[in-house]
Amino acid sequence: MSKPSETITINIDNQFLQVGAGKTILQAAEQNHIYIPTLCAYKDLTPFGGCRMCIVEVDGLRGFPTACTTPVVEGMNIRTNTVQLQNIRSEILQLILSEHPCSCLICDEQEECKEFSGTIRKATVTTGCRYCPNDGQCELAEVAKKVGVKEINYPINYRYYRVEREDPFYDRDYNLCILCGRCIRMCQEIRAANALTFKQRGQKTVIGPAYNRTHIEAGCEFCGACVSICPTGALSEKTRKWEGKAEREEITTCALCGVGCQVHLQIKGRDIIGALPADDPLINNGQLCVKGRFCIPELINNHQRLKKPYRAHDGLKIELTFEQAIEEAAKKLAVCPPNEFGMIVSQNITNEDLYIAQKFTRAVMGSNNIDTMARIYYGAGLNNYVGLMKSSATLESLRKAATILCIGLDTRYGGSVVGVELRMANRKGAKIITINSHPHNLSIVAHTWLKPESGEEVGFIQSLARLIGKAKSKRPDAKSETKPHPSDNDIETAARILAESSSVIILIGSDVFKYLNSPKVLEEIGKLARSLQAEIMPLPAQNNFNGALLMGAYPELLPGGFSSARKDKQAQLGEIWGSQIPDWATSWNAEAVMTGKRMKILYLIGEVPLRERPASDFLIFQNLYPPESIYRTDLVLPSAAFTEIDGTFINGEGRLQRVRKAVEPPGFALPDWKILCLIAQKMGKKGFDFDSVDDVHKEISCQVNGFSSLDNIKRETVIMTLEPACLTGKSDFAIDPYQAPDSGKANMEFPYLLHTAISEHTYRGFPLASYVEGLKKLFIEATLEISPEDAKKAGLISGDEVIVTSAKFEKTWPARIMAEQTAGILHVTLPQGEVPGRNPYPVRIRKKNV
Amino acid sequence: MTVMEYRNVLAEFQGEEGELIPILQRIQEKFGYITEDAIKNISPFLKISENQIYGVASFYSQFRFTEPGRNSIKVCMGTACHMRGGQILGEAVERELDVKPGQTTKDKRFDFHRVACLGCCALAPVIQVNEDIRSRMNVIKLKEMLDKYE
């Protein structure tokens, strides 16, 4: 074998070519723009040699070797396009097509049909055969055209499979499948999700998961990678089926989690019809998760989008023009005292929006009352989390790590792009250790899966740290004074691996926030990391968490991440802005909203903190969709979504990334920064007359390192730096301030403890599953997780409606029996607005009798 | 079959990917067929997904996924038998025993398979019950014959 770095000379179709040794004939040809038809080969996948479309003639080799599997050797003489080859290819293709319904390929009327789409009915509908959703974008059709197949001389042998529509997001019509195996290899080699396989063999071969399982049951991540590379219409996106080809593309940053993948938005006319991954070596490398791949069009084109400002009173909607709305807002805001104003902004909006929001609050309202819902989501763990976030590792170091410790991480649907990296690293030899009390998608690649009892995570991590310490001091025989843990063997193995590893990285998944004492867990993880000299990578469920910190969208923080108590920074900022900066500390924050503190004006930008109207004299609601059940809102303003604006996000690694406008916002919707500037200008304030978002970005650049201008963003460097300012976050809050808080202990009357978690898959305060149909099947929210023992006691089976009663509330959720759930403890994940309050809740349960 | 029993089988192996076929063979030897639970237990042991294991196992005709019956009927669907009514025999078996190809009857008396050419085309149509070849079959003979097996 020659070394890959060498070049050798070969001859293809009478051209002498210099190519790298170790390449296949196909790669060599493609590099030199020589076309060889292929169906099963795909650039990043191992060659399969299944379709035999790529056969060539090679001097000295018998028969017709396949170009995709045959390596080049010095002096090879190759012909790719002889008459004989063309004939064989045509025969093979005909055989394939004899099993593949394909009127679109060989119909005599083809040309006319495309152009005129004649109709056989006396109606103004155009028809034409459309069996296949791949119409006009089909690789098989292209190859058939290039090979020149016009008719099929073999008996037709269609397979009459049922079309599989039971899973969300994509349909599978294996009648159209040519068994090229690309989907399987994609799912195994690149995604490592291993949901697909060839089943049976010979004539009966079909693709799918084990038995007749659905893709949900089989562990599919709904990443859509297989759909993208299927050369036929066998796999097709449900929502895009008959949309045809995109007219243009725009590259932007996905806003649906903190990973910050680069996506190519697919645009047709005025609409986004799809989203495909970009080949971005820094982050997502041609991959996406279910949210980025399938959910963007449905979120953006949703019929519920707000298009016009309005006022809602008692279910009555009074539409306003934008001018009227701005005027109304300006009038009210002008007379609002600084300490009576509060603004909640979403972390999901761009840095430019966030910057203007806090500038508006500080410079126009003279207040520090601006906050995000992170304080509620992360609770008392907020400070610890911020501490870990600001020194987050990058994906680059993940790729290099020798041992990867994943705590509370499941990458099936959330951040599954990181899951792909993990499994790649694993294949290259990195060891993966997971800590999770629940079954999770990484367990199959984990060297060791550590299962703490749920609720015992703190102690568990402490004992792991102790064991590591012991392994490090190389006294393996020393008898431990601590009492042995049930899975001591595993934990000892893990400790030894971690202690001996040259580089460790710790990934923190969002399940950590469902743990009983998550702030303490985070603290212990921090200690563990220091003792191991490990890097930490928290994977925030929310996009632009870092941006909100760095832009100063907190009462305690100014732009640049400086403490708002610093007099020098206040003065500096006052100079740049040409206005007075509030120098008083505020006690108001998002918790005040949750506990019902009444403000004169509450301004919500991209957040829905409560199901009911939050307490305020005047409520401004600025978002994509209407507030739930049109609660009385004094002013509703329509915002543009991330696909409709220019700007930047900062991802979890701390990278500044570009957001690009792909389409126009619906109706009169405007970018959040623009709306705020209009109001400020109406109020006669200076410093808000920006011509473009680029000007906003430039103003930020005077205060925050790493910002310059929109055209000049360097994604390669991580810009996140943060002063160790302290944010306050309490773990519990009570909805009803007039009642004494619960004791938090189970008792005779309320024998169970209910734990709630806030659903993590949201955009601008709205749970994605409420706006994307297919997600309802994937994100199982608002179900009561209960242990088998407790279920038995209460006479429940999975799916039964359960009435949960506490001293303060009564709710009904369907039960889901989970073997890993600790007896006596119930768990439910709820959208932000529906969380009843203080965690944990003593409750009693009973089955609902229908 | 309990988890323990699977564990005992797996304990004979190292947990390397290449052991999949031997493990499957051992399981079939011990339990008669490859159960869904068996695949569930092999998966974390070899770190191969259940889907892949099923794919491999279903490729080899030696592995079966249904519990074997006390007797086994194979109806030949080869060309010669097909010409002389193999299809009708197959349907008759389905009707008489209320069983689909590849399955086992509820009372576990028979499992039923359709096979290609049993190698005695001259005697078509042919049915094999356990080790016995029954030649020149027809539906009446078939019914009589089925009664003989318990």
Ligand code: SF4
């Ligand atoms: S969507 Fe992704 S995980 Fe699911 S089968 Fe396709 S490639 Fe595999």
Ligand code: SF4
């Ligand atoms: S479904 Fe598509 S990608 Fe998969 S084997 Fe069939 S044709 Fe190929």
Ligand code: SF4
């Ligand atoms: S991993 Fe995050 S950033 Fe990437 S596509 Fe999914 S939601 Fe978007």
Ligand code: FES
């Ligand atoms: S492309 Fe080479 S065999 Fe399919």
Ligand code: FES
């Ligand atoms: S075809 Fe039935 S035995 Fe040959």
